[in-house]
Amino acid sequence: MRDAGEQWPSDAELLRRHVAGDVQAFGELFRRHRDRLWAVALRTSCDPEEAADALQDAMVSAFRRAADFRGESAVTTWLYRIVVNAALDRLRRRAARPALSAGDEQAFEALAGSAGDPAHTTDIRLDVDAALRVLPPQQRAALVVVDMLGFSVADAAVILDISPGTVKSRCARARVRLLPHVSHLRGNRSASESVSPAQGGDT
Amino acid sequence: MRGQTTHLDTDVLAEFHAGLATGRRGARIAAHLAGCDRCRALHDELAGVSALLAAVPAQAMPGRVAQRLDTALAAEVARRNDSERARSDSPRHRGTVGQPARNRGWRLVSLRVLAPAAAVVLAAAGYGLSQLSHGSSTLASPSSGVFGAARQANSASAAALTPGSGAAPRAEPERMGPDSFPFLTSHTNFMPGTLKQQVEAALRAAESARATQAAPTAVIACVRNVAGSGTPLMVESARYQDQAATIIVMRTSKGEVALVAGAGCSASHSKPLATTTVP
Numbered sequence: 001m002r003d004a005g006e007q008w009p010s011d012a013e014l015l016r017r018h019v020a021g022d023v024q025a026f027g028e029l030f031r032r033h034r035d036r037l038w039a040v041a042l043r044t045s046c047d048p049e050e051a052a053d054a055l056q057d058a059m060v061s062a063f064r065r066a067a068d069f070r071g072e073s074a075v076t077t078w079l080y081r082i083v084v085n086a087a088l089d090r091l092r093r094r095a096a097r098p099a100l101s102a103g104d105e106q107a108f109e110a111l112a113g114s115a116g117d118p119a120h121t122t123d124i125r126l127d128v129d130a131a132l133r134v135l136p137p138q139q140r141a142a143l144v145v146v147d148m149l150g151f152s153v154a155d156a157a158v159i160l161d162i163s164p165g166t167v168k169s170r171c172a173r174a175r176v177r178l179l180p181h182v183s184h185l186r187g188n189r190s191a192s193e194s195v196s197p198a199q200g201g202d203t
Numbered sequence: 204m205r206g207q208t209t210h211l212d213t214d215v216l217a218e219f220h221a222g223l224a225t226g227r228r229g230a231r232i233a234a235h236l237a238g239c240d241r242c243r244a245l246h247d248e249l250a251g252v253s254a255l256l257a258a259v260p261a262q263a264m265p266g267r268v269a270q271r272l273d274t275a276l277a278a279e280v281a282r283r284n285d286s287e288r289a290r291s292d293s294p295r296h297r298g299t300v301g302q303p304a305r306n307r308g309w310r311l312v313s314l315r316v317l318a319p320a321a322a323v324v325l326a327a328a329g330y331g332l333s334q335l336s337h338g339s340s341t342l343a344s345p346s347s348g349v350f351g352a353a354r355q356a357n358s359a360s361a362a363a364l365t366p367g368s369g370a371a372p373r374a375e376p377e378r379m380g381p382d383s384f385p386f387l388t389s390h391t392n393f394m395p396g397t398l399k400q401q402v403e404a405a406l407r408a409a410e411s412a413r414a415t416q417a418a419p420t421a422v423i424a425c426v427r428n429v430a431g432s433g434t435p436l437m438v439e440s441a442r443y444q445d446q447a448a449t450i451i452v453m454r455t456s457k458g459e460v461a462l463v464a465g466a467g468c469s470a471s472h473s474k475p476l477a478t479t480t481v482p
Contacts, residue, residue, distance in 0.1 A: 021287070023280045030276070038268065039261035052268045056275050063279045128259050147256035153222070165223070172217035175252045179213070182255055183248060 011075035019067050026063055033076060036149065037083050043144045044087035046133045050094075051087065058086035073158050080149075081159045084141050091137045124185055131181035135174050142170035143178070211235060211242045213249070220249045384426065385409050386418040388440040393450060393463060398479045402461040406452060406481065409437045425449055425468035429475070443476055452481075 009017070009025075011032070017025035030037070041058070042051040062082050069078055132140050138160075145156045146167065157164045211219075211232060218224050219232045236243050387409060393401050418426070418438060426438055429451050436459060439450040447466040452459050459481040465474070 023284070026280075027273075027276055030272070034269070034272075035261060035263050038264035042262070048265075048268075052271060055268070056272060059272055060275060060279055063276070063283075124255075125259050125262070128256065143256065147253045148259065148261075150257060168221040168223045169218070172214070172221035172223060175220070175249050176213050176217045178252055179248060182252055185255060 012071065015066055015069055015075055018063075026066070029075070030059060030062075030079075033079060037079060040080055040144055040149060041083050041087050043129065043132060043148060044084055044137065044141045045090065046129070046140075050090055054087040054090050055083060057090070058083040061086065073155070077151075077155050077158050080145065080151075081161065084145065084159055085161075088137055088141060127185055128182065131178055134181060135177055139170045139174035139177070142167055143174040146171050147175075210239065211245075213245060216242065216246045217249050220246060220253075384418070384435045384438055386416050386422065386438045386440075388416070391439070391441040392445060393441060393443045393448065395444065395477060398461070398463070398477060399481060402450065402452060402459075402479060403481050405439055405441075405450065406437060406459065409439070422449055425464050426451055429462055429464060429468070448476065 009028075011029055014025045014029040014032075018029065037058075038051070038055060041055040042048060045051040045054055058079075062079060065082075069075065073081075132144070135143065142156065142160060142162075145151050145159050146153065151159065153164045153167050156167045160167060162170075215224070215232065219229065219236075224232050236246055389405070391401060391405065419440075422438060422440060426435055426449075435451050436454050437450075437452045440447075441450055442448055443450070443463045443465075449464040449468060450461055451464060452461045454460075461479050461481065462475040463477040465476050468474075
């Protein structure tokens, strides 16, 4: 009746079917990745409403431009690229209202809330989301794609449309900038207290 | 300044951690780290930022966002089908001049939703993004899927249910209203392994019999839910795996698609038990 390929078609196959006129294929493809696409939109935008707008822009754009996909990268890479672009575009358009930056430490503290308390899982997520706001959008996008979503530098370069070297330097600068805002989440308060990487991950 | 006693800058350590310091510079930094607890701790802190970020679980897409995207996607699907319809308009379609264009567009949607490629989706769970979230705890609304949203987006045209011409009009669907389709009851017990053959046989029987009954209201409601404004080739009240079931056969561009709807199929609930295609 149906073979395995039809039961669980690949992303590329779904995209091909969509281009061929299958009305279900794009929805299935998008649904398959939607939570991670949402995560990248939300974390790049730092605002649920902006993220929803950006994701909708991206979805419509991918729907219409699917025929342009040439298979040079994975379908997910292509999708993430469109989502990140949409989120950054929206941030640029509302540039009159800049993201938190230097001088906004107090606002950050208010957002971060319980800086001195032991962090629980939800708190960690809220704190990290708040901390990400201190980053410039481009650095934030790089860090989200590499550190949070786990893409390789090479894939991140395609997603962000920058060179691998730029991916690395944006991530490096972002980590330095983020460090004072998240070190309390790892249970160590200063650089002089030695902590091994193994301990760092599970607090 | 570069002696081993000079501690490394955070930026330098971050570049090293990111793989930007290579060659002799990288070797020098690595050598310093090996002998300096303070710089190693700072380097580990930077590495810890990455580890922390990687450990933060991603939030599932909120239900309201999923619903909104469903609606936007359905609108895109309808828009694309409208433009495809405009492109494929040909003299044989002129018999339906009185029909609103949007209605025909939607009818294409409803037919193509049932295309073989979609069979797995239909059989699996339901229709929409909202319903088919794999393991994420989002709100599921039975009517908010791609299918339901498309219908909402097309409510104006769906309200005027007039027959349209399908992609390959062979059984003169133009003469048939949406609630008028070949309907019969039988004692056939359709089984998963032989569904395709049984549907083929049922179609042949229906074609030769040509005697159709009026379908019960419940069956009509189920058919409307499954088929949208499309006209089934055949609807048969029978059994599937020894349970009461309705077999609905639709024509698509890729052949006939049969859906098996369970006893609970109604205007608001239609989860096909099985689907098959008949080439």
